[in-house]
Amino acid sequence: MIELSSVTKLYGTVIGVNDISLSLEPGTYGLLGPNGSGKTTMINLILGQLRPTIGTVRLFGTNPWTKSRLLRRIGLCPANEVHYPRMTGYDWVKYLVQLHGFNSADGHARAVTALEQVGLAEHMNRPMRNYSLGMRQRAKLAQAMAHEPELLILDEPFNGLDPVGRRQMTDLLHEWAKQGRSIIVASHILHEVEELNPSFLLISGGRLLASGAPSEIHEILADTPSTFSVRSSDPRALAELLIKHDMADGIEIDGETLIVSTESDLRIQSGLPEIVMENGIVIYEMSSGDDSLKTLFPTLMQIHRGETRKGTLK
């Protein structure tokens, strides 16, 4: 579906993406990376909005820069705020659908269906200046889906959505994926994308650092330094046991709660149940604070620089 070979994009002397090669078959993908990591540049390269400085991009087997008709098969929901204050959501979505070549009646039907799908039908005839951030986000999603593309590209789609909205958006995307269509979701928040169960593409500093299934990402995460907080019936005894079994590299006691720092999640995840059961300690609550990109990317960078042996480079 998408093929990038040694793609580099320079904005003057600033590097947008740096020597990226990948091949994506139809499916669901999560493009993850911190802000400014090159996600939007990569999306624009895939869409043919930008021309690679070096390398080649193929979308459905064709160069998207020269064949804009490929865009018929793609729906894009960019991260940009939409600014048509006086137009209604319906007018805007209908106009953008009609740019795909649909006549007025078809444009109307598709716009209304898409706005219903995203839960905006009730407000579609209100001027967009009266929309909340979440409503604008839904309108953006509607315009991307209305022409029923094969591939939906969403750049930070969860921005501005409340928890209910996020759930609805996730369900909608699940439905979309179930119909056999492809999705690429760019985000800087792992757990937002995780629920779609995608294959991950991890990008930072314009480089593709890693790619793989969620389990593979969790393997890397499990093997990275992190901090747990554990609330238990006997924090002091638990602290002693963790030190004794070499599961923790640092421990702080805060009332009932232990803050445990470890070089490897895996050791705690596999060893903790056994020792608490043997010693009759009750765990009330356990949370991992760092299961996110915050920990992942520095680790990946360390792996790439050869500073740690925790991962293997392909």
Place this chain on the structure above:
Amino acid sequence: MPIHNVGYRAWVGQKTAQWSRWWHIAETGVNLAFKSTWVKRIVFFAWLPVLYWGLGFFLLERAIIASAQATPETELNQLIDDAGLPPQLQNPTQQMRRQALARSIRRTFPMLPNVDALASALESDDDVTLRNRVWSWLLLAFFRYPQSTVILFLLGFIAPGLISRDFRSRAFLLYFSKPIGRVDYLLGKLFVPALFIIFVSTLPALGLYIFAIGMSPDLSVFYSTWDIPLRIIAASIALVIPTSLLALMLSSLTHESRFASFAWFAIWALGHGAWFSIAVSQAIRLNNAPTSPEVLNSGLVKQWSVVSLYNNLGEVQNWIFGFSSFSEIWPAAFVLTLLSLFSLLVLYRRISAPVNI
């Protein structure tokens, strides 16, 4: 166990004075504007006329020195012949030669602005008056023609986005979450176009003055021309305040900079177009060229001159450089004052209004 406060910590370093905070807004605005290649090009282009005017000052000073040293029989005889002095004047004095030059200028360049004042200065046998008037005339022309056009474009580039961009990006929320007031914001924004105007008109004009002093025979020239730098500064103020306030007001009225750009050019074009139409019709009635002094000084054309921002600025600068009296230009001064106050009022109201999210 010591408990460390890791929450908000008050700043313990030195703070800049409250009154100087607007400067940071201005500084940032200037830096941002100067990142544009086009602004750099315009600024470069704006300094080019300095070479031309510099040459003018150089030639003028050479001519004054030469005229003081020349013998009557030699190099100026041809000029006297050209000027049509009566042949019976066998032994022309320096004053006569200058009178001839003045007459020649009147005859050859009748369309020049303030040509009478220039010619009268040339007729004077007093180098002090001559220098002061001719320098003023040259500097007025510098302000009036190349620099006014440059400022029209420069402000068209810089000013439209200055406040509209803040509206659009809701930067007001950021600005006013800092310890700065509306006056600081307004002053900061106002100084962005003002500093550019100063850079392309006041500084080159002062540079030309210093160059002219350098070209003159001795430092005593300074005593006869000390008022000119003050006139340059006054003319700059007369230019900066109305134009900057107007441009900022237009920027504050919209979220889209293109409307501010459009309004900026429309005010100049429609105002001057209206005045020009009246001048043309009057010229045809008087059977003369539209730019001739007879037409320009006719009651009707002068009366309608106030609709042109360009003319109003020119007339006030004319007065500042001493080529007309206040009684002649008060309508222009009144219009510019009114425009400035109105712009300031609208501007203040716009930035005081609650931000519409």
Place this chain on the structure above:
Amino acid sequence: MNWIQGSFRTCSFELRRSLTNQRIAVSAVMVLFPSVILGLVHAAPGVQGEMPVEVSQMLILLLVGLVTILSLLLWATPNVHSELEGKSWVFIASRPGGRVSNFLGKYFASVYSSFIVSWAAVTLSVLVVNQVAEVRDPLKLWSVLSIIFLIACVVYGAIFSMIGTIFYRRGMVIGVAYVLVSDVLVANLPAIIGKLTVRYHLQSLGIAWMGWLFPGGEEAVRNYNTYFGKPEPWFNLTCLFVMMALCLGVGTFVIVSRQYITKDES
């Protein structure tokens, strides 16, 4: 040909988008401006003597020309910048043929709305002039001026649209500079370069269809013909068509091949 449909959709969307009180007020000012000034020229206090009807005709051309240019500057030059500034460019550019649709659609919208302004301004101006002076054939004057301003909108619209794609951040300022240099300075030069301007061809068409439009009588006609020649209308029309096609072609090429980068990305 998706972009052809897309251009008309964009044009219709732009026209609906522009129906706001502010824009209607701006258009109303531009429509009224020439006729008000013409009225003042004839009836202002202090006006003395007769004014030949040619002067009024010339002023109609000057004043309506001014508002037409301003209207086109407002509508045509920000064709890319308004979308980049509103961060909506990527929504349009990610449609098949979206870039060309945006370019041509906004061009059509600019020509349409500017022509409405100039046509209304011409109509009012001819009515005013007909009231205060003896116009020989007011209907013919109105028809010829309407056609000339329609052609002006079509050609200048193409030029400004092209400028908007090349100098997309400062299109309006460059557009004003273009008008000053081309139509105020160069068009007055009695040389070949003067004949490359739009104003020269529009002026020639006006003279061919309407006779001498300006003051100055026989002598002015003779001087004009000596310096600028007396081309056939088909030649002027061909030149204007070539200019328009060239500008639209260049503008289309630029908008398709340029990587417009919004600030977020740069």
